[in-house]
Amino acid sequence: MSAPGQQLAPGALVLDAPVAPAAEAPARARQRSAVSEPTVVFAVTFAAFVALGVWLTVHLQVVPYDSAFRLAHALFVWHGAPAKLSAIGFVWPPLMTLVFLPFAAVKPLATSLIALPLTSAVAAAGTLAVLARTFRLLGMPRRASYPLIAAFAVNPMFIHYATNGMSEMWTFLWLLWGLYYLLRWHLSHQVPVLALSGIAMAFGLLSRYELAPYIVVMGVAIFALTWRKRGADETESSLLLFGAPVVYGLGVWLLLSYMIIGDPLYFLHHELAERFVLEQGRSLSEGGAHGANAGTLTLARLIVELYGRLFLPQLLVLVPLAVVSAVRRSGIGAMLIALVLLNPLMTYMFVKSSDLALMQLRFNTRSMPLTLAAIGWLFYLSRGRMRPALIACSLVSLLACIPLTWQTMKTYPYVFAEHDFVRAIETGEPHDPIHLADARTMAGYINAHVHGRREVLVDDSQTFLPLLLGGHPELYFDRIDKGDTVWRKVLRDPRGKVGWMLVPFKQGPIGDLILARYPGAPEGAVPFLHVVFTTRDLALLRVAPPVRRPHRAT
Amino acid sequence: MSEQAPDSASTSLATAAGAPSDAGELIDPAVARAYGVVALGVRDDGALRLAISDTTDHGRLRALRALTGREIHPVRMRMGEIEAALSVLPPSRPGARLSAHPHAQLGGERECSLALTAGVPFVSLAPRSGREAIDPAAAALLDEGFCRHFAIVALATHNDVVVLAAADPTDAAALRAASLMAGREPLVLGASASDIEQAITRSFAPAPRDSQHRPGWRRFGEILLLEGLIDQAQLSSALRLQERTGDALGQVLLHAGVLSEHELLHALSEQLRLRAVRIDPDTLDQDLLALIPRQLMRRHRVVPLALEQGQLVLAMVDPLDDGALASLAEHVTLPLAPVAASDSDIDTALQRICAAEHLELACSHLMRQMPAHSADRVLSRPQRWALILALALTLAALATRPIATIVALNVASVFFFAAFSLYRLRLIYGAVARKLEFPVSQEEINALPESALPIYTVLVPLYREAAVLPRLLSTLAQLDYPPTKLDIKLLVEQDDEETLAALRALSPPPHFRLVLVPHGEPRTKPKACNYGLAQARGEHVVIYDAEDRPEPDQLKKAVLAFAKAGPEIACIQCKLNYYNRDQNLLTRWFTAEYSMWFDLLLPGMHAASAPIPLGGTSNHFITAKLSELGAWDPHNVAEDADLGIRLARRGYHTAIIDSTTFEEATSDIANWTRQRSRWVKGYIQTWLVHMRHPLRLARELGPKGFISFQLLIGGTPGMFLLNPLYWALTSVWTLSEAGVIHSLFPGVAYYAAGAAMYLGNFLLAFAAAAGASSRGHHDLVKYTLISPLYWGLMSLGAWKGLLQLVRRPHYWEKTTHGLDIPVAERR
Incomplete structure (x- = not known):
């Protein structure tokens, strides 16, 4: 067999060459792909969250009503009489039931409720892996990124939702994934990457409808960043790549709602969904006051106070991010500020229009992963000694907020299952809130x-x-x-x-x-x-x- | 020279500016500045003490020795001090004596006066104490012929300066040419013609061939000048090109279009005092042809012409090729008498002599050597029986348990569809976020010495392509590859009078060779390619279609990729795309599809080490390895995909590089359907051929490769064929909600089908959008979102291909090219 670069005699009738037996062919090069850093992060944290989740679910019986409800419906999809996909229900976003499907297919995983921590552990580990990728994309060295990720992962609020089968972790995952690809698009100018961002955000929207404003902000950012420098064609294709999956995902959901229950907007105006959220919050908060009764400033103060108690770093990062983004004229920085502020703004609007019960802790967690991404972007924009200082401050604030978050989960009036979680861990006794x-x-x-x-x-x-x-x-x-x-x-x-x-x-x-x-x-x-x-x-x-x-x- | 130990301690240069005047006189200020040195004095042994920042810079010291004619004793100084000293030196002194030797000793008084006239130093080039004054690397910058012709030699180089010694330093044109050739600014010295001649002889090894020392022997360039065939400017330009490519001067002039083949042959015969002949292929003597094995004739490019005085007269392209003559002498008992003939005459004669043999090889080599890999039969006997058995069992099952049978078939196809979609999406996902092509950088291309490039064979099968010929020739002429190293074969069917006439009218340059493909079945593109390959002279070979527009540096990229890749890479596939995407909706969809396939899917497969079905053109091969594989299957209408699989089965890999060939997207639906039907038919043929021995295939490809083969080679036509059925089922169910349709999708199959329909279809359409934007075709993204309509056309083509496989398995559905050219222009 000839090696590369071997000269063929000019004029040789190449078809006359003897046919070498297959055994003489070079061995197929085995491409052993090294295990990537995010994969390691995923594997380690997944194992940890599953172990913790099984202990919490099976032993301490800390199971939220919502996640058990969705798991039940996933079980009906496989094992109902008859088995049908429409068992996922049309009130809540469909993806949170769909993610249970692979686990619910194995009946013992569902009946033992182990499927709950399994699903949220997948999302939580995925979130941390995407965070690791984001930090790497932004040039943060491992010695800086790993402590930040670890400090975020041990936050009690994160652990709670990483182990209980709720939708929060999936929201984190899709949001961070969409943001990761958007940053990658911005840094590499690879337009197709926006398709992946769009797909992630479409999944996000089908996990939690509240992600719609985030998609709008990201879309505006894409428009603003593209229109000036890249022209109309690229702006159009960028927005299509980002927006088409979202529109399609929503379109399919509307179509299915129409085909199966005859009302494409069933999920929007069905009283059940609305009533459930309000009633649940009210029942847990012992009769909350109507938000409209509170003054604007009072409400704003309450929200700032809530965010300070729940996840301090998100308040701390805003000012330096605003300053550095203004100095460096960073559109992405501005977008991140808008994204971090969206959650409190939405809370303000919801509470103002209806009920203080909507100030539940879990409704205010979406800025948490975005804060970490904002720290990463700030790191990317800063130079020299600013970087170690930024990492040190971020780490300190992440660690400092752990006891603060714990205390908040224990005492804050508007909670979902946080009280049960804290009490069960503190006492080590089985806690069975839903009997x-x-x-x-x-x-x-x-x-x-x-x-x-x-x-x-x-x-x-x-x-x-x-x-x-x-x-x-x-x-x-x-x-x-x-x-x-x-x-x-x-x-x-x-x-x-x-x-x-x-x-x-x-x-x-x-x-x-x-x-x-x-x-x-x-x-x-x-x-x-x-x-x-x-x-x-x-x-x-x-x-x-x-x-x-x-x-x-x- | 610098071999003497430098002064260990730094010397203060307080005295340098006002250094001993006699020492300062020894070196011209211009030279001192060019070399960054300051003369300090002369030692007792005559050596010159020079202040220099780097005492280990042997190249610089050697040059200075050549310039001054003295041994150099370097003294290390800081650059700042040297610059300060240099700044106060006076300007250069024309005619200053730089050598320690008096003029009388140097000889060449005329040259000395020329040096004085030019205001440059006059130096001796004779070796001192057995040490050569000339840096061989510097000397090699100029061509020997040029040096002798103009009596110029390069002595040394330093940074971007080349030190030239010239017998006539006033010949500005020659010096400029030398400077251009060396790619550096010249620093000119005078030297005697005899010194220069001797220096050239010492510097250029090996010694000239005996024939060139015959009395009256003249350089080739001289002959051409004397004959008036070229002028001085053309010669200088050709010499520069020759320096770059390392080719013979005659070839350079021929391919530059300065000389005709006939003129070249005439000049060569004059220089070599050899007979030159024209060959008439019709008069070749069969008895004489039988004296030399065909293979030797092809290898050495010789044609036996006649017997004269007991000697066999051989027409050769290079009659001085002693190696070839020695090789031939081993096989021929008669004494050999070489005569010169033009390359094209030899080529035409060899084509005629070997036509039957080439045709036999082109049509049936694979079939004879590797019958299991030939698509000459659609089904092997076991396959035929397996098919009959499967049909019988299905019919029996349908008769006894119809619903259960349909459900089982449906479930199988739904899962296959889901697996197919997932696999494609996985490959595409990998390529969207990363650059997976084999890396070849522009810097590497720029640094590639053209003299090191191998001969590259370009095969261009042509059938009824007269309309696109002018464009083709112009495109291939733009390839950034030395024409002398290009072996472009235009493969034209013997009976294609239209293309032949057009080609003759265009009279392409000499590196384009017309190869007449004789009539013979099967009448396919791969047969023509095999026929061309049999005559390929290149180390590498590539195929282009008639309407192709490869990026000019593609061949260089492929050469680099082959050089960088491991021995497992036998083929490099370049990307294909379309230049007429805006012509209509069909071309837009087609372009988006190609962008997805070549920019995302194939790089994804490359990264996954999956067997790659090659694209129809722009696949580059190592010729020897291609021949080992039995080249293209002339019976397979997707011979490219088949060859990709055969490569993988033999343990070779195909790499994808980031270089694009732009083609014409067919803009006519009927033409498009014909082309698509051929592709699908070929994919089915390929699948059937390789599935004759599934276990062997699985062993050779490995599990991953086997699955990839099933999903892409089997799955692609399968999906096109099945899609209409599922669209019909979905439509009927949506309109009627018929229970019978629901019952066909039990449990998991229902969910898999739902996921494939709602998610898979969207993502596959969206992948085309990502492909289009990846290619930079941002305007196409919106059209891809309605590409499911295009899938309908694909299914139409697929069904046509399947039916044709049954009726005319080897029929080549010709794609008409040139539809983007206005009708009037085509005529």
Whole structure:
């Protein structure tokens, strides 16, 4: 075999060359790709978050209602009767249920609730890996970036949402991913990279609708950065590459909503979503005041105070970032300031228009990863001794905010499951805020006594836990299985159609249609519904067979 | 010279400015400034003490020794001090005596007076104490012929200055030419003609060939000048070019269009006192041809012409090629009598002599050598039986359990579609964010010495391409590669009178060679390429189509990439794109598709070490390795993709480099469909050929390569064929929500199909947008968002290709080129 560079004799009839046996061919070069730095960050933090998450979920039973609800629906997608994608529901953004799908496909992962920490650990580790990539992109050395990442990763708020299956970590991931590619586009002028940014933000929007303003800000930044220097064609293509996935993602969601439930904007104006958020916040905050009652300055002060207590670095970074961005005329710096300020601004607007309960901690976390990105950009813009000083200050503020955040999670009035998380860790005792043990008992009873598909009529909005924990959603007849119309028909007269009904004792924030139709049924007040088994929250009712009317004599 | 130990301690130069006058006289101020030295004095042994900042700079010291004719004793000084001393030196003194030797000793009084006239020092070039006064590296900057012709020699170099010794320092043109050749500013000295002649003889090895010492022998340039074939300016220019490329002067002049082949031959025969002949291929004696093996004729480019006085008269391009003559003498018992013939005459004669053999090789070499890799049969016997069995089983299953069978088939295809989409997206994702092409920088190209470039064969198959010929010739003429090292073969079918006539009318330069491809089945592009390859002279070979416009530096990039790559790289694929993207919507879509394929997908495959289906043109090969593989399969209508897989099976890799060849995007739907049907048919052929022995294929490609092969070679046509079916199902289901359709998608298949439809389709369309923007075609991005309409056309072409595979498997659907040229212009 000839080596490269070997001279072929001029005029040689090359087709006459002897055919070398395959064995003589050079060995295929094995390209052993080195494991990249972000992969290591991902692997290490994923393992840590999963271990911690399993301890918190399985042992301490710190499980938020929301994430369990979504996991239940992911289980219905695979194992419902029939299995159908529309079980993801059309009220909340779809992606948070979809991300559970791979884990829910393996039933034990869902029924043991391990799928919850698994999904959020993926997102949390992904967030930190993208952060590592962002820092590397911005020229930050490892000795500076790793401590910052570690200090961010051990923040209790981060740990809480990295282990509980909620959507916050996925929001972090998509937001940071979109930002990473936007920075990369800006620094490398590789326009196709914007497509990846757009795809990340489309996923982000389908995880949390509140990311829409972030997409708008990023789009404006792309326009501003491109229009001046690159001309109309490139501006157009840049915006299309960034915006098309977002528009398409939203379009598909609207189309599916229209095709399946006949209302493309169902998720926007469905009272359930709105009511759920408000009621949940109010119930947790012991009756919050209406935000409109607070003065503008008071509200602003409250928000600044909240951000100071929750994640101090985000307040600290704004001033130097503004100064350096102004001096260096950095459009990206201005965009980052806008992005960091978006969350408090949105909180202000929501609270002003409705309820102080919307000042929940978890609604105010989106600036956390953006703050880290802003530190990275500040590092990129600064020179000389500024850089070590910046890293040192950032690290100190990140470390200092850990006890502050912990204290805030413990005492702040507007929280989601933070109180449970803090208490469970402090006491080391199982903490069961949503009564998993009861639900498991109920599921056990149903599994043992109910046979056949779609035998137990449920409105799973409040009574989903036995369906999830029992692992046999096919035993239940919920609103998804045959559609709402059929379900409501059965609800009107269940006799002869189902053998059982599962109802809560009291109406929750979302409301249970069975209980609404048959108030008092859990207490045995409905004649043809006999209470056969109860827990603290739920009652299993036996539906009496239909009364046969005698044939009229002729 | 500087071998003497320098003064260990630094010497103060307080005295340098007013240094001993006799020492200062020994070196001209201009020389002192050019070399950054100051003369300090003369030692007892006659050596000159010079202040210099770097006492180890042997090149500079050698030059100074040559200039002064004395041994040099260097004394280290700080540069600042030297500059201060130099600043007070007087201006240069014309005619100053720099050598210690009196003029009488130097000889050449005429030259000495010329030096005085020119105001330059006059020096001796004779070796001292056995040491050569001339730096060989400096001498090599000028061509020997030039040096002898103008009696000039380069003595030394320093930074951007070359020290030239000339017998006639007043010959400004010659000195300017020498300066240009050396690429440096000249510092001129005078020397005697005999000194220079001897210095040239000492500096240029080996000694001239005997033939050149014959009485009356003249340099080639002289002959051309005397004959009036060229003028002095053309000679100087050709000598400069020769310096760069290292080619023979005659070849340089020929390819520059200054000389015709006939004139060149005439001048050569005069110089070498050899007979020159014209060859008439019709009169070749078959008995004489039988005396020399064909392979030797081709290798040494000789043609036996006649028997004269017991000697075999051989027409040769280079009759002084002793190696060739020795090699031939081993096979021929008769004494050999070489005569000169033009390259094109030899080429034409050899084409005629070897036509049958070349045709046989072009058509059936692969089939004979590696029948398992030849697409001469669509299906092998086991494949035929497997297909029959599979059809029978499917029909039986359909008859007994129709729904379950359809569901099973559907599930399989849905998962295949999902895997295909995921794999493509993974490859594209990798390429969007990174530059994965094999790196070749502009600096490397600039630094590449043209004299080191190998001969490059360019194959251009042409069939009914008269319309694009002028553009083709002009494009190939712009290649940044020495024409003397280009072997461009225009492969024209023998019966293509139109193209032949157009080509003859255009009379391309001598490095374009017309190769007449004889009639023979199959009548395909790969057959023509094989025919051309059989006559290739280059170390590397590349294919271009008739309408191609490669970037001018592409060949150099490929040479560099081959040189930098490991031995596993046997092929380099350049990117393809279109120059007429704005012609209509079809060309826009087509350009976006190509941008995605060549700018994202192939680099992604390169990075993943996946077997790469080559593009139709601009694939560069190491010729020897290509021949090992059996070259192109003339029966495969996607011979490029097939060859890429064969390369991978033999353990070779294909690298992608960042150089583009611009082609014509076909703008006519019927023409486009024909082209696409051929591609799809070829992909299916390729898949079938390599799947004759699936286990062997899996072993040779490895698991990753095997999966990649299935997904890209099998998957691409498969997806085009299946798409219409799924679009129909989706449409019917959307309109009617028919339960039967829903029942075809159980559980996981339903979700996979949903993901493939909603996400996969969008991302594949979006990948084209990323490809277009990656290429800088920002205006195309909006069109890619409606490219699913284009997929419909792809499916049309795919179905046409499949049907044609059954009816006419080896038929080559010709793509018409030149549709972007206005009709009037085409005529």
